[in-house]
Amino acid sequence: MKLILKQTLRLTTLALALTACQPDAPNPTPVSASATSAAESTSSLPIVKVSSDLDYQPYIFMDGSNNPVGIEVDILNAIGKKIGVQFTFHAYAWDDIFNQLPERDIMVVASGFSKEDAELDKVSLSESYHHTPDCIATLPNTPPQQWAKGKVTVIPEDDLMEDLTDSFSVKPENFVRESSTYLGLTSLVKKQSQAFVSDCTAIRYYAHSDTLKQYAFHIQELPDSNHPDSANLVFGVRKGNDEFLGKINAALAELKKSGELEQIKRKWRQY
Known part of the structure; x- marks a missing residue:
């Protein structure tokens, strides 16, 4: 759409402001030091290492003080209290989080993933802790039923482009690629x-964050995106550790029954 100069200047100013407001994100490449809670040095509990890219809000990411936080961190910490271990979180690139688990002494993988995302030759999967299909976000002035007719932004790691082309006739040349939800x-x-x-x-x-809530995005569920293999989020446990996986699943069941799991998820909703 062509814009007059005044609109262009206003949009440029807005773009700069949005960029300045973007939350800090960690470098997803492997790091030598692990991201752990301050309590690690004083804890007498057995340490269990978790591999993650630590860059997926609100699931698992680094806060302004360089501490791991998010839905998965809170769930794993709650599980740790029940089974008597302390989880520590170690940052690797997304493409690398399932690799060299024995060599790195990694027991658990957590990065907001589903069965479809997991490398099943390397990890066994926990019971699901959260159900989340895909959604379509548009601005209020875009007719929701027309969303697939123009440019559509995707995150390449989501692997949605083929499905959107096959099922919703989004033209390949209409995809806009971005690296994050924000x-x-x-x-x-x-x-x-x-x-x-x-x-x-x-x-x-993000849509309900202080930075973006003013835009009142219209959000609707993507049709046919509710398949359990893609919409149920899980943790991965290194192959050959069925007893430990059983402990995680038993603790998850307790968190669900007590309502604590729902409380954790509600904490991160922002709406």
Whole structure:
């Protein structure tokens, strides 16, 4: 869409402001030092190492003080209290989080993933801790039923482009690629696309943040994205550790029954 100069200047100013407000993200490449809680040095509990990219809000990421936080961190810490271990969190690139688990002494993998994402030759999967299909975000002035007609922003790691082309006739040349949920939503504000498709929980988390809630995004579930293999999020436990996996599943069941799991998830909703 062509814009007059005044609109262009205003949009450029907005883009700069949004970029300045973007939350700090950790470097997803492997790091030599582990990201752990301050309590590690004084804890007498057995240490269990968790591999993650630590860069997926609100599931698992680094806060401003360089501490791991998020839904998965809180759930694993709650599980740790029940089974008598302390989880520590170690950052690797997404493409590397399932690799060299024995060599790195990694027992658990956590990064907001489903069965479809996991490398099943390397990990066994826990019971699901959260259900989250994919969603379509648009601005209020975009007719929801027309979202697939124009530019559509995606995160390549979500592996949605083929499905969106086959099932919703999104043209390959109409995809706009961004590296995060935040940038996906700001692409709508900057009028780089008219729809953004990604994980529902992550979209709602950012859409209701102080930075973006003023835009009142319309969010609808992507049809046919509710398949358990892609919508049920899980933890991975290194192959050959069925007893430990059983302990995690038993603790998860207790968290569900007591309502603590729902309380943790509610804490991170922002809406």
